[in-house]
Amino acid sequence: MSSIDASSTLRHTAWVLRGNPLTAVAAVGAVLLSLVAIFGPLLVPYDPVASDVPQALQPPNAAHWFGTDQLGRDVFSRIVVATRLDLAIAVTAVSISFVIGAVIGSLCGYSGGKLDRVVGRLVDVLMAFPLFVLAMAMVAALGNRVENIVIATAIINLPFYIRFARAEVNVRRNLGWVEAARACGDSNVSVVLRFLLPNVLPGMAVQISLNLGWAILNAAGLSFIGLGVKPPTAEWGIMVAEGARFISTGRWWLVAFPGLALMIAVLCFNLLGDGLRDILDPRKRT
Amino acid sequence: MTSSLLRIEDLHVTFSTRGGLVEAVRGMTLSLQAGEMLGLVGESGSGKSVTGFAVTRLLDRAGRIVAGRILFREQDITRATSGDLQSLHGAAMAMIFQNPRAALNPIRPVGAQIADAILAHRRLSRQEARAEALNLLRAVQIRDPERRMDAYPHELSGGMCQRVMIAIAISCNPQLLIADEPTTGLDVTTQKVVMDLLAEIAAARGMATILITHDLGLAARYCRRVAVMELGRLVEEADPLTLFRSPQHRYTRRLVAASPTATSRVEDLVPEGEALPRVEVMELPPPAAGTPPLLDVQHIVKRFDDGVPAVENFSMTMAAGESVGLVGESGSGKSTTSRMICRLIDPSEGEILFDGYSIAKVPARDFHRSPLRKDIQIVFQDPNESLNPRFSAFDCIAHPLLRLLKMRAGDTLRRRVEECADRVGLPRELLSRFPHQLSGGQKARVGIARAIACRPRLLVLDEPTAALDVSVQAVVLQLLDRLRREDNLAFLFVSHDLNVVRMMCDRTIVLRAGGIVEQGESRALFANPQTDYTRELVEAVPQFGSPPSLVPA
């Protein structure tokens, strides 16, 4: 069963990548980012937290490719090291929301009725808050720590996965093969978890990728306003916050480079998500 | 009048798809006189709709006319500019489409849409256009036209939407109307009303019409000439009588044989040389007196959340090996009834006895555990939706064997699956393929193989061939008939197609709005319906074999 499916998927993937060079670039970018996150801290030229005040506020030069910040720390090293923290926060948060959201959403979409209504109301309440505001409030209530950024991001992402899974399962639950599975002896729960969920997963992969980008922006935003991450930790958002004081006096590198890192990371995941959508959309298959 | 209204000369149309260039029309030559109604018949992939769109120059962006000419009123419009086309569209040639509700602007009242069409070519004031639109609504026989003028498409039925479309199309008196599958998806009684209307209007206005359809009977009833297309080519063209009495081309012969009529038999559906071998089955002795019927449905009712009963007081019995048809239009409750009988949903009231055991008492969500689950199986309508896209054909057929017969993966399982595939005529090498790699007919066979894998005693068939091409349907119907006689299977055959039901079923039950209207032996029921509704249904089915009924001049 799997061999034919795998080889045709691979062929289709290769065809999409050839047709959309952007997606290929994004995929490579995502891989590179992950590599930087894993190995970066071992390879940086300077210690990201070591201050060197005489070298403070240097523009980019040969010794410091991205310049130095107000404490003389090398911006390039800090950006590379921050990759790990930002990606880790995003990946953890999205994984938690995705797993919980997919299961809850699928069960709701299939069963309808009371479960669906109750969960629907809870989701409505969650979505009544502007998400960033909610994240702020959660971190405030739970405590100003990095773990709580992960939890807050996971919770505010949950409604999207619940709604998405619910909608996808709802569309499919009356299809012939789902009824056939019931006629062939499967119970309702078995149908949802063993058959519907795997059919819903490809679409969710697209959501996950897009969500990763959003989660990175969210985490950076929260640390920009001073929540979660504290100095001297290197994180893209907090680097922008520290550099913001100096922008009106022309020290652009403190903001531009972390901003660029953020932009590239988010761009890679967004393009990857769009590319995944092309790969997995059966209507575009030959 | 020697010049034709429309002449298509050696037309070639290709589509650029992701897989390369696809030739949809390969050298099509046809001519149409003024006032004539021509039927363009073919199955999926024949290129009939593409021809229609090419003539009106409304092809998709991916489609291009690569060779040939289209002459309208002796003028070459193959390379006409959009300005020229705009003056032609509506005023000289018009088109009506397959899904009428989707073809109307959903957020604009229908009266305004008709007025838009009028104002596109005629200089009238808004009030005059509105009055004219009202007249058109009357011309297409819409009741209460003043009120309907301001209605939105979603407030109208499918038949009414199609009539509004006709009103829009004829608003500027075109000389040519192309109707692309105008009645597909409509109930058979609505279909008759819409087609009668179309024929009447075309005759009254001297408008030439091309009726594009897959339904041979429909084309025969309304068209003076019928052209048959296969794979982008025109294979035969003649008047209906000649076409059906003595078809020349091999494909036409197959098509004519496969189209069920009021008198056809299952054996005749496929022409000699292509049919499955006849299976001689011994007549089984009648069951001993006193044995309960295989299926005994007693006064079942189904009420959904809004309280409206979808099915009311439905009762029937069925003996082993008997084939019973369930016919009705949309909203008749036939699908709901079939689902209750095969225990996918619960009846609100009533009892269902299978072989004497009560199965209605077991709730639907627990029925998968009952030992009777394997005795009642179901074949679904749309082969595209009835197979799990992540399962290979082998997995689909093995699924009930694994779950219901508790077989283990291994040689026994494999042999059993192969045996099922052989029985339904599915080549064994296709077993490893996935649904998107199989044709419609092949998918239908996989669905049937899955249903018979556990040797059920009752098979519920919910419009099993409605989504198939007519020639594929013929083969599948023969297959089903043979399987029934080999296994002494009882069939509950749900369909809207009266001809098919008459062929396949010993007895027929006619449903309307959730209640039984009439039931009886099939041939007798259709030859001599007792109730008005059944008679209306029977008369609405377009038949061929007799001369086409034309509107009196």
Place this chain on the structure above:
Amino acid sequence: MSASTKTFGMIGATFARAGGRFLSSLPALFGVLVFTFLLMRVLPGDPAVFFASGPNAGKEEIEVIRKQLGLDKPMPEQLAIYLYDVGRGNLGRSMMTGQPVARDLRQRLPASLELTLTALMIALISAVPLGVLAALRSGSLIDHGVRLFCSLGVCVPTFVSGLLLIYVFYYLLGLAPDPTGRVDVFTALPPSRTGFLIVDFLLAGDLDGWWAAVRQLALPALTMALFVIAPLARITRASMLVSLGSDFVRTARSVGLSRWRIVVTYALRNAILPVITIAGIVFSTMLGANVLVEKVFSWPGVASYALDALLVSDYAPVQGFVLLMASIFVVINLLVDILYGIADPRATVA
């Protein structure tokens, strides 16, 4: 039925729908209240310490606060008191300003609204035509340009774009004023009528002040607008493409309607529907982005008020802010629903 009767019917139906929508949003509002309550009381940490005069308050003071806040009472009773307080407009007192939170919020809300609404207007005026143009000229350079812009636009964080705009327009080009506050130090504030400086200056006839306020508003509004132009343009383009490729547009072409009528009356009016819904969602993200933009530009709105309070562990303003934002969003959703109901006759009362 005549056209005017139908119009009256539609207006009546709209009110009915609005009423129905409002009623169905009440549970959400209630849920918001309860949720905020739980957030601030049930989660780890002693609320009394939160609401006391500071992290180093003495034990007796904390006890007094605890009694004041009713924290020694059972939870359901606390909830009831809380709901009663909120209903009366009592959102507590801010430690920072010493004033009731409700008053602080009321004073600072117009600043935030002025910013957000201006940004939304700029975004809509730019994004919708861009999206429509890209769809009409699909495959062209404009289309690719718009798509590229959209792809990049959603990737840039608001705070980064704000800071970079300051760098370019203030530091490099000298066009923008000092990015602090709503007016520069030399301009006197007009008498407060609406709280919207743009409006108040005009009402007072003070054109110099008006211009000063506009200049201060420009960069922050532009920053926030940039944040939402990308998704709005993208949805407009996608929606317009779907509309242009739909069956009913094909019908319109088949009867020879003019290009203008096809594009505007048939395609665009249908394409706008999803844009309305997305605009509501986008507004919600803008309310969140308010926090970031107000911080970058030191804009004296409710978000920066809450943020300052948060960082000094003054939690009453934070709670009030969260409630306020959620309520605004519920109201906006209601308006969007009503607007959508007017635009799409298929929409029924839920």
